[in-house]
Amino acid sequence: MSILNVSNLTKKFGKFTALDGIDLEVNKGEVYGFIGPNGAGKTTTIRVILGILKATQGKATVFGKDAWKDAVEIHKNLAYVPGEVNLWPNLTGGEVIDLFVKLRGSNNVSRREELIERFDLDPSKKCRTYSKGNRQKVSLIAAFASDADLYLLDEPTSGLDPLMEKVFQEYVMEAKEQGKSILLSSHILSEVEKLCDKVSIIRQGKIIESGSLEELRHLTRTRIELETKDSVDSLNKVKGVHDLEKNDKTIYFQVDTEELANVMRHVSQFDIVKLESAPPTLEDLFMKHYKGDGGEA
């Protein structure tokens, strides 16, 4: 069941095209990773979904309702954590959390106290004294304290320490188990790998890759470390082999996933002593798109 649906979304600011035909679909109980470099359009996409920016073309629907027209109705069941959390300097963290929870229309006091304790926040301090991480905690606590069906999280952990990052991940997994949907925009690829079922990569306002992590991995190369008794020759002539390096008897190279079988057949002739393969990481994928083939990013 589709909770969030974005189709052919285009947003222009004057002549500048910030988003160019974006498609996204987040289903119930899904954690969806949204990755891309700064300025690629992640935040703009989220703001259109929130009904704060109006789409130039295309459409965003949440819970089957129009993101622009039915914003208030949608937001009753939606929680948002912005990338840059700006709070009111003369209000305390506790006041802001209460305000946010009340404005959504729900109130769960025990949940609030639990979150404050887990995230280790002092709610009696004025927001002006909070560091970036503490401001993010305020926003996260307000988000998880409400009983939302869709969470829009825009780089929510960029200011958190590893311990708090782990607390955050636990709450995301908990929400997922309860059948809630999460759109997580992030720079921290290990986090996306750990949490997300599906991923979309955005670059210069366009989605350039979408799918489950497994599907995406097929698009990249596997890293091979190989040691053989006989010396391997003509490996560099085999289709799909890249970045060949030799160090004593050990050979390192990368293989296009679709050519893996052919390459294995070739190297098996040389009496393998040791063979290690590593699956491609999201980072490899990211780098491939951002500096490898395209070369412009």
Add this chain to the structure above:
Amino acid sequence: MSKHLYINVWRLVRFILRKDRIRLPVWVISIAVSTIVYGAVIPGLYPTNTDRLIMAKTMRNPAITAMLGPGYGLDNYTDGAMMAHFMLVFTHLAVAIMSILLTTRHTREDEEEGRIEMIRSLPVGRLSALTATILIAILSNIVLSLASGFGLFALGFESMDLNGSLLYGASLGTIGIFFAVLTGLFAQLTSDTRATTGYSFAFLILAYIVRGIGDVGNETLSLITPLGLILRTEVYVNNYWWPIFVSLGVSIIIFGISLYLNSIRDIGAGFIPTKPGRRKASIFLNSPLGLALRIQRTSIIAWLVGMFVLGISYGSILGDLEGFLSSNDILGQMLPTAEGMSLTERFVSMLMTILSIIGTVPTLLFVLKLYGEEKRNRTEQLLAKAVSRNRIIGGYTFIGVVTAPLIQLMSILGLWSAAEVVMDEVMPFSTFLKAGLVQVPAMWIMVGLAMLLIGYLPRLTGLTWAYLGYSFFVVYLGDMLKLPGWMSDLSPFGHVPQIPMEEINTAKLAVLVLVAVVLVVEGFIGYNKRDIEG
């Protein structure tokens, strides 16, 4: 204390001068120049002995004494005595504000932002930052004293001699130095910037009020406040220098205490414990309106009190107005003409217009905050909740619509209560009330304009200030400069009936209200259609 505590202090002095190379000269020059300009202008307003004696009679009332300090030499009210009486207290306030801001900026604020920490990681003494800041404050105040003193003397009025003029300047500098070291002390006691400025300004306001009470009835009370003590110099009358030396002596002691406190405390720490804020929101903080009120609470209260004080200060000159205005052609020309109306009545109607235009300033500040919040990315977070745009813009419109009459009420109350004290025969309160409240629809139009711009062209909200400035110009100076009528017709304030000279014209007021409503509604429509910036 050993020398290493002050290492590199002169380098820091130069560094502060570099950082403040524009701000500091602007403050010093503005205060010195306005002192000299007023010194030149005020004697010209009351050219003859008789003029000044009439003025002295006006000044001999408790409301004036409370506001401006005791009048010295009222029996022989020379140019100098009059000028010092008019100007000293307010100039002292300006110099104190300059010193408070200067000192906070380079002590607690730099410390809170972590800049002092970086400086202290270099070979710089523990007390160098505070010492350098105070040295800069002393230097600026000496420059200010000399510039004002010699400037006043150079005007060449007989009653403004060299000794008196230098004393005038020295009194400014002394207050400046006193408030610099006092703020330096608060910077040690408190642990954040807002508390430092807060305590310093609270002290200044308290000193002003206590001095006012003391000047009216209790000399000792005046002497223990810095602002009261310094007036005992009796500038241009008896020219006593002892208050200067006493104030400077006290300043040295305060500075010594703050150096000691600075030397025993940790960086970033203070002595007054910060009291923790609320862990939970109060029941009022539950809506966009509640939030808008909460974040502007202090500012709204301060403006309401400020308008009351402004009302008092205008009201306190109503006493001998008739005699005074009839002998003064320039002021007479500025008043609207009306058959069969007394000068006081004409004056009150002009005062109400001026007060309402000044009162529009806070009203606009309160509503334009909406766009400020948007630019700081905070509106976005509210809209991400189950909050409609109408509720947000509606909250701010509500504040504008309600504060306009409240502000008018405060200045009317101030004006009327002062008039009650100084006038023999006061107009009824209801007349004041009518004259003030009849301006409210014009203020609402300004609110409407602000909302319209926020709805469609938020970047141009500055136009509301230009329009208000234009209104002030045509309404205040229109009669005197004989400006054509259509120029004042372009301002909403030009359409307000001038009570008590004119009757209330309900139809006209209804049209003004209607225009305001249309502007606001149009603003709501625009705000619902556009992208929220951030």
